[in-house]
Amino acid sequence: MFVDSHVNLHxxxxxxxxxxxxxxxxxxxxxxxxxxxDQLSSTDAIAAIAAKDPLIWRSVGVHPHFAKDYSDLPAKTLIAMAADEDVVGIGECGLDFYYEYSDRDVQEPVFRAHIRASRETGLPLIIHTRDADEIMTELLENEHREGAFTPLLHCYTGGPQLAEAALRLGGYISFSGIITFKNAADVRAIAEATPLDRLIIETDCPYLAPVPMRGRRNEPSYVVHVAEKLAEIKGVTTDEIEKATTDNFFRLFSKARDPRKAS
Known part of the structure; x- marks a missing residue:
């Protein structure tokens, strides 16, 4: 079985x-x-989707684009929301210095609230980061000294320094259909260098449809194309990528029930 670790079904x-x-x-x-x-106002819609299917889990958090709308977000709010049985991760959250839909000085404190919630709940921290590698690296390392949490760099497009830092902290890196894009050699190089036991796959649908589906609305079924390309990059079979990334997902998101182990 494959797991798509990042979908936007709402x-x-x-x-x-x-x-x-x-x-x-x-x-x-x-x-x-x-x-x-993506934001707390979406919670009811997301929860309604997850409630209909025991193999669809959800996260709680605020994308950095919406940080301006949650500038006073306390970690305790996220912690309380994460108590629901189907909530298995904190985020997506982080820093986006490319679009800057929210000011940088607002993004960082909102992100820190998510880190505290991840640390307190033990749930993985699902990180969106763009054009913020240096600050993100420093922030994660400093926060980790205050208490452990597990970072997941989602839909990774950053450089090797941040990737290596996340791995040192016990984190994981998720790759999307971007690894199939012609101009994504740098991302493929990081995927190649990432240990097999720290890899996750995703679509980030409805965005970023992989080759050969470019130009279409993306959807979870297309994560198989991400797995196929990752297998090519790593020099292994697609079956090996399927097993490794699924094992990794359930190790990382340990609150989610692994149906392969159902009695």
């Missing part, structure tokens, strides 16, 4: 055919997925 892109999208994922062998919070 997107209005799926408003007309979400059930069919999930059915196609299952037909492709993508039996489980993690649907991600």
């Amino acid at each position: 997107s209005d892109k799926y408003a007309e055919d979400l059930e069919a999208v999930i059915a196609r994922a299952r037909e492709a062998g993508v039996d489980a997925m993690l649907t991600i919070s």
Whole structure:
């Protein structure tokens, strides 16, 4: 079985055919997925999707684009929300200095609240980072000295320094359809260098459809194409990538029930 570790199923892109999208994922062998919070106002919609399927889990958190709307967010709010049984991760959260839809001085304290929630709950920290490698590296290392938490660099497109720092902290790196893009040699190099037991795969759908689906709305069934490309990069079989990334997902998101171990 494959797991798509980062989907946005509450997107209005799926408003007309979400059930069919999930059915196609299952037909492709993508039996489980993690649907991600972008902002707390989306919580009810995300929870309603997860409640219908025991193999769809969810996260709680605020994307840095929306940090300006949650500038006073306390960690205790996230901690309380994370008590729900189907919540297995904190985020997506982080720093985005490319778009800067929220000011930098707002993004950082909101991100730190997520780190505290991850540390307190023991749930993985799902990190969005763009054009912020140096600051993100320093922030993660400094916060880790205050108390351990497990970072996941989602849809990774940063440089080797940040990737290496996350791995040193016991973290994981997730790769999306970007690794199939012609101009993504730098990202493929980091995927090649990442240990097999620290790799996760995702679509980040409905965005970033992989080759050969470029130009279409992305969906969870396409994560198989990410796995195939990752197998090529690592010089292993797609079956090996399937097993490794699924094992890694359930090791990282240990609150999620692994159906392969069901009695």
